[in-house]
Amino acid sequence: MDNCLFCKIIKKEIPANVIFENDQILIFEDINPQAKKHLLAIPKKHYKDYLDFSRADEFEGFFSEVADFAKELGDFRLVSNCGERSGQTVFHVHFHLLSDEKLGSFGR
Numbered sequence: 001m002d003n004c005l006f007c008k009i010i011k012k013e014i015p016a017n018v019i020f021e022n023d024q025i026l027i028f029e030d031i032n033p034q035a036k037k038h039l040l041a042i043p044k045k046h047y048k049d050y051l052d053f054s055r056a057d058e059f060e061g062f063f064s065e066v067a068d069f070a071k072e073l074g075d076f077r078l079v080s081n082c083g084e085r086s087g088q089t090v091f092h093v094h095f096h097l098l099s100d101e102k103l104g105s106f107g108r
């Protein structure tokens with residue numbers, strides 16, 4: 001999608017530290033890490049948020065792949081902000097994967 005930051009990362013128009021990639025999925029480092037390891041897992045096809053993505057055929061397959069990847073991380077947190085009031089700033093669905101340290105609670 002034109003003007004989508006994460007679509008530009010997928011197309012390699014903007015650099016990112018890619019950790020895993022296949023035909024459907026990209027996993028890369030968050031530019032502003034909130035944990036020792038902070039990755040973003042995204043489908044390559046553009047969906048604006050979790051609810052939009054939840055209707056996609058690839059929804060279940062995506063989470064199987066993310067789980068296969070995440071189980072190598074040790075304990076982790078998987079978070080998706082959905083909508084502006086939740087803190088979503090990039091409107092290409094993404095799942096934050098936070099790991100490699102003891103995490104505190106979160107909220108406001």
Ligand code: AMP
Nearest residue numbers: 014016029030031032081087088089090
């Ligand atoms: P959210 O606020 O849930 O929409 O998350 C968007 C995330 O994208 C934030 O954690 C940002 O730090 C991250 N981000 C923004 N721009 C980039 C970029 N160019 N490369 C990697 N991560 C980015």
